[in-house]
Amino acid sequence: MILLTHNMLASPMKEASKQLHLKIECEEKVEKEQEYNADFLNRMIERIDWNSFCAAAQSLDVGNGLPESKEQVDSSNEEQMKKIHHALMEVDVVKGSLVCTETGRKFPIAAGIPNMLLNQDEL
Amino acid sequence: MSRPEHVAPPELFYSRDEAKKYATSSRMREIQTSLTERAIELLALPDENSYVLDIGCGSGLSGECLTEAGHVWVGCDISKDMLEVSKEQEVEGDVILNDMGQGLPFRPGTFDGCVSISAIQWLCNAETSTSNPYRRLLTFFTSLYRSLVQGGRAVLQWYPENPQQMELVTSCAMRCGFGGGLLVDYPHSTRAKKYFLVIYAGQRDGQIHKAPKALGTEDAQNEARFENKRDRAHKGKRGREDISKKEWVKNKKQRQRAQGKAVPEDSKYTARRRGPKF
Numbered sequence: 001m002i003l004l005t006h007n008m009l010a011s012p013m014k015e016a017s018k019q020l021h022l023k024i025e026c027e028e029k030v031e032k033e034q035e036y037n038a039d040f041l042n043r044m045i046e047r048i049d050w051n052s053f054c055a056a057a058q059s060l061d062v063g064n065g066l067p068e069s070k071e072q073v074d075s076s077n078e079e080q081m082k083k084i085h086h087a088l089m090e091v092d093v094v095k096g097s098l099v100c101t102e103t104g105r106k107f108p109i110a111a112g113i114p115n116m117l118l119n120q121d122e123l
Numbered sequence: 124m125s126r127p128e129h130v131a132p133p134e135l136f137y138s139r140d141e142a143k144k145y146a147t148s149s150r151m152r153e154i155q156t157s158l159t160e161r162a163i164e165l166l167a168l169p170d171e172n173s174y175v176l177d178i179g180c181g182s183g184l185s186g187e188c189l190t191e192a193g194h195v196w197v198g199c200d201i202s203k204d205m206l207e208v209s210k211e212q213e214v215e216g217d218v219i220l221n222d223m224g225q226g227l228p229f230r231p232g233t234f235d236g237c238v239s240i241s242a243i244q245w246l247c248n249a250e251t252s253t254s255n256p257y258r259r260l261l262t263f264f265t266s267l268y269r270s271l272v273q274g275g276r277a278v279l280q281w282y283p284e285n286p287q288q289m290e291l292v293t294s295c296a297m298r299c300g301f302g303g304g305l306l307v308d309y310p311h312s313t314r315a316k317k318y319f320l321v322i323y324a325g326q327r328d329g330q331i332h333k334a335p336k337a338l339g340t341e342d343a344q345n346e347a348r349f350e351n352k353r354d355r356a357h358k359g360k361r362g363r364e365d366i367s368k369k370e371w372v373k374n375k376k377q378r379q380r381a382q383g384k385a386v387p388e389d390s391k392y393t394a395r396r397r398g399p400k401f
């Protein structure tokens with residue numbers, strides 16, 4: 001799971017707000033190269049929740065040099081954009097969990113795949 | 124044709140072995156690819172570099188077409204085995220284990236569009252005594268609507284089992300606020316016939332959703348079977364237009380011609396009552 005996907009995920013628990021982000025507990029991550037696509041990146045910067053992205057990036061040690069707010073993003077600054085690209089698209093959490101902060105429910109990540117299935121009694 | 128959804132629940136049917144078939148069979152690849160290409164065409168995204176959701180992404184065959192078309196995608200599937208094969212194939216999309224009938228776990232306004240290839244018929248089956256297909260469909264469509272940007276489209280190719288299922292699925296989508304409807308490619312051919320639910324989540328300013336044209340139909344009357352509930356309300360009890368007997372015969376002959384059958388020309392005697400025989 002990359003941080004772009006993480007930023008778009010909401011807790012599936014029925015008690016939880018659909019706006020709320022899940023907390024990442026990372027046990028293993030890999031870095032993989034992804035083609036840099038400025039057009040796509042700009043569209044996604046508009047869409048993501050910046051605070052959540054920065055917090056997640058910090059927790060994975062790839063938050064250095066990221067602008068503190070969306071307003072400080074300068075799309076003509078290629079060095080800065082490459083950093084955002086790296087943190088958002090190239091760091092893959094392969095093992096760990098996602099924690100719903102409202103209910104404490106953990107969703108395990110294995111082989112890079114977050115398991116968001118609910119049990120019968122959670123429906 | 125046997126229907127896998129009657130055999131076992133999807134997470135068991137799409138086992139390691141079945142997943143391997145998707146990865147290795149060139150026939151499977153060909154079918155899924157052509158369905159996905161048509162779905163992407165119907166999705167009519169305004170930009171390359173869109174962010175697209177693939178529901179029931181499986182081993183990633185449909186996703187590979189999205190990558191080809193220049194989009195970034197996220198896939199959801201209920202089968203861990205299928206998703207693991209997608210990882211082994213090193214597909215570009217990120218994938219999530221999720222049961223669409225429990226709702227899609229995304230924040231509002233996430234995706235520019237959505238495709239689903241050969242998956243949603245699974246929702247019409249009750250896997251356990253407590254699961255209710257109608258409720259699962261509503262949960263699914265509500266979460267899909269929420270996950271799309273305003274005016275975003277979803278194109279869901281599927282294999283409806285019967286007309287009741289078509290009605291059920293379409294009406295659930297409409298109840299959750301979607302516009303659009305069912306599009307049928309090659310409606311006259313049993314083998315080539317393909318069903319696409321083409322639906323949209325509201326409208327952006329100035330955006331007009333034009334009903335796409337179905338393939339394999341030649342006259343304007345049959346072209347777009349893209350109907351919504353309101354249109355259907357004007358039709359007779361069985362969802363058909365009330366038409367005269369003569370028109371019915373002419374339509375039938377037209378359908379048979381489209382299937383390549385030898386059919387007599389229409390004339391002034393077509394569909395007339397024959398006189399009594401002596």
Ligand SMILES: C[S@@+](CC[C@H](N)C(=O)[O-])C[C@H]1O[C@@H](n2cnc3c(N)ncnc32)[C@H](O)[C@@H]1O
Nearest residue numbers: 133155179180181184185201202222223242245
């Ligand atoms: C025929 S396969 C198609 C896979 C892929 N779209 C392709 O084109 O190759 C159907 C997929 O739908 C998935 N599926 C069935 N029921 C599902 C559900 N409730 N939620 C998510 N995925 C489901 C199955 O696991 C399977 O991978």
